Amino acid sequence: MWRTLALLLRRPGELTRQYLRGRRKHYVLPLRLYLTISVLVLLAVRVSTLLDPSTPQPALQVDKGETPKIELSVGGASMQVGIKPGGEGFECRNVPAAVCKRLEQRLGIGPAALANDTSGLKARLTDAVGPMMFVLLPCFAAGLAIAYRNRRLRYTEHLVFALHLHAFWFLMLGVTLLPLGGLQLVAWLAVPVYTWLALRRVYGGRWWTQALRASVLATFYFTTLVTATMFAALWALLA
Template structure:
């Protein structure tokens, strides 16, 4: 594991190259590496939420004269739902009718149920990340296979690269949980740079062609991730 982690962090993409060249006994298998890191990081995220001493600040607005309301911002879309000012009726905006009806069924006991339910919303969102990644990972590999179809690589080989890259992303997420200022900003810089270097080492090619392919993969994956986040948020709200 330590040999694998050192290579994963020191030389972006080299772990994938070693695996594709057949040196598989020297390092942890890609799926096992990804599962180990992702599970540990998600547990750390859940633990940090439980141990957070600061008062929670969910997107719930409490007012003496108005019942609580929830507002979720997903990308450029804003979703709102809550009880009417008189507390006798449910209303929501920018949501399908069946979703609004399901929310009303879950929270139909009154504004107090809405306030209590939002306390577990963040935990359910964290729980939804793991299953969502099992959709995002194959999607990322599929976009790589589409962008680099002239490399004559099998889909499983693209999937190996996706597993290694996502393992690094989860590791960076875990690092940002450390009580050190500036780590989140550093992660926003390190993650795209690391991914770019890893793609350069594994797929090669001229820098301008690599830039175009990377931009295409990032755009397609961004759409896929947004869709997965919407599904995860709906699951957290309706489950």
């Protein structure tokens, strides 16, 4: 594991190249590496949420004179669920009608019911991240296969790169949890830099074609991520 982590962090993309060249006994298998890192980091996120009383909860307004509501925003997408002004009925914005009806049945129309249900919403959202990312991984690998279809790589080889890259992303998420000033910014900046260098090492090509492919891939993955996150938020509300 330590040899694998050292190569993963020291030389972006080299771990994937070594695996594709057949040097598989020297390093942890891609799926095992990803599962180990993601589970540990998500566990750390859950623990830090429980231990930190100042951690902000999803927006819930229950002030006197205002109607209670839940608001979830991801990127440019947002979803609002709450009580209509005056307490007359249930309303949803940016939510399908069938889902809104199920939410009304699930949450009820009373402010107390809405407030009680949101107490565990953040924990359920955290629990949904792991399965959500595991579903998104094949989508990212499919995007790689389309963007680099002229490289004549099998889908499973793109999936290996996706596993290694997501393992690094989870490591950086874990770094942001450390109580060290400025380290969070370094971790967030490392993600795009590392991704670019890893793509260059594994797939090669001219820098401008690489930049074009990376831009298309980033747009595709961000859209997929936003959609999946909204579905995860709905699942957390309905769970």
